Amino acid sequence: MTGRESAKSGQKPLLSLRNINMTFGGVRALKDVSFDVLPGEVHCLAGENGSGKSTLIKIITGVYRPQDGAVIEFDGQTYSHMSPVTAQNSGIQVIWQDLALFPEMTVAENIAFQTLLGRWPRFVNYNAMREKAVKALARLDVTLDVDRPLKDYAIAQRQIVAIARALVGEAKLVFMDEPTASLTQSETDHLLDIVRTLSASGVAVVFVSHRLAEVLEISSRLTVLRDGALVGAYSTEGMTQSRITELMTGKTFDQTVRARNVNANPVVLEVEALSRPGQFEDISFAVRRGETLGITGLLGAGRTELALSLFGMLKPRSGTVKLEGKPVHFSSNRDAIAAGIAYLSEDRLSLGLIQPQSIADNLVISSLDKIISGGLLSDSRKRDLVAQWIADLGVKIGLQTDAISTLSGGNQQRIAIAKWLATDPKLLILDAPTVGVDVGARAGIFDIVAKLAETGLAIILISDEVPEVYFNADRVLHMAKGRVVDQFLPAACSLAEIEAAVYA
């Protein structure tokens, strides 16, 4: 299929893979995959977690060795497998999601240090290094102070430094793994511009991203993997987000607006003129029992800070918060939890869950009082409580004592939700609940959210993905620069209207 397509375009591919098979511990991670990248194109590699994307990248960059019979053609050379050194020397570079940079070193050192490795004499020529760095940044049309330590720069600039480092390595093909995961919209736009510049200068870019809108915007072709097998290679012309989701998951999702009218329900949370200068100002809104209130806006709009203030972890400067009609002041999140407010962190990996610890312990950590019997923690009570929540939320796990990090993103998020539900909250704040959750598993998370709302729980759903709040919230607030600028009722407006307002 891929062969036909590249033949059709008449261009000889820069990279061409055939018969790629890979097995880990009896599980076939890749089944007979083919993959082509044309010179200078922006190509997207799409697939859910576990579909084999990273394994494929690791084979191309020589980290893994595919099973016998594999054919890797790159830039006119044929290999049966790559090694990290051949891959780099022949011009293949990867920008991993964690960037693999050195925060304490300067920008110049970060960009140019690879070129110094193994050269004789083993002295560092700082001037040559600076020159190389400046040149690489100039190619990207970016100016950064190359003498400043990297840690002075935000994640978006660090990304650019990582790209510049790839350029210094004379890259012909650059892989970018989830490059926009932690960027704001304007930073993402800037990055996409840089990718275009790169592609125009003849470097092929393979983009791995969960954000389908970007995929459609930036790439000309798309290869989809599912369960380690190739689904196909497609031109992005005429492709839609829902079509890509279908290809990735093999299922069709028809999204319907779930908004209901809950105006008759009593108010649970009432916020009046809440301010924390520099982060959010003059915020007023109310959430009713059984209501899902969506809050959207770009990153940096003050959404998370607002949520943390309601959760007692930040102190608002002025304004009032009323819970079921009574004014509340929290001196810590313990007060908030006791009062019935729960907050699911946007950063599940480092703040939401304690990754090395067990599934059971992560679930009960916020409600230890429930498993106390006779003054001591009871293992059997813990087991029962965990088993009950796992059944209720349909979580797939091995043993309760397995580390939570062994679960998929979707199942981890279900445990995180269960952890908060176990505290009997009146209000559940979900901050970006689908970050790092597969497209296929997201629907499951929102089914849970809808069920919870049915039981009378008040929910605040924060997301920078407008469709999520549009389809799943009863009401949507739009935050920008720390203020609520608008309110939408999904039942009475279109998705495009909200998107236009948010991304304007």
Place this chain on the structure above:
Amino acid sequence: MTAILNRIKVALGPDMAGPGFALIAVLVIFSLASPQFFSWATFGSVAFQLPELGLLTLAMLLPVLTGGLNLAITFTANIAGLTVAWVLQQNGGADAGPFAFFLGSVLGIGVGALSGVVMGLVIAYTRAHPILVSLSMMIFLRGLGEFLTRGGDVSGFPAFLQPLGHGSILGFPVPLLVFIGCVLIWHLLLTRMKLGFNTYMIGSNIEAARYSGVNTRKVLVLVYTLSGAMCAIAGIIMLARFNSVRVGHGESYLLITVLACFLGGVNPFGGFGRVIPVAVALVVLQLLSSGLNILGANQHLATAVWGILLITVMILRFAAGHFQSLKRKKG
């Protein structure tokens, strides 16, 4: 056979494998090497020497589980011992009564706990590294102790303290009984109490624990306070064993307590580790030194062998991990 082994493994926990294996190895090797090894004399020497190191190791364990360290343990123990000695001397020295000892012990444990409270508060509120904080406390306590004792010994305690250091109840040495009691308390604390649960959680990720509603500062302060109090108990046992207090007593135990924790399967970065395997690891260390003693080896050589044992354990643990990941890859 493997099924039985697996059952035992599950029952004891995976972290029991290392110390358990070391225990069997030491028992087998020494009983082959010397017929006198399996004797009351060996048991007695292990039973009397184990508690000092053991109690100090318990004091080290809690901070290590939170991802920290308490380098002040030996000096905290001796300052607490000095406190007891001071109270006894104020009440007549060798003629002091049991009540004076009781009062002194309460005060001594209070002093130990106070040193922990200070460290805990500094660590919890300034987020300074526990190594630096406890190192500062150690230097302070050493200086204070040397100033108070002029660098010498304090001795001349009432005779009724003898049994606490050297006596036996039903054949069990009193210090050993104290140690076993403390092991059980620590075990209960870590497996069945909120404080213990939160100690593990903080050790793995303190910020995530805070976001989950754990009072991380309170937990840290309590952990160091309990560590300090446990040091004081060790100090009182040392006072009774040596019949004297000196600021430098047991100084060489400091780093061995850290290593005993790791030998007992405690994760050096915090979050994982149980009391019982650590206690077994301590028995192994003590058997090793007693065994070498019986064979006529020099006391210092025994210490060197401890070092070799610990390095061997690290290498074996690495090799076991490597082997397991290979097995997983190959399937």
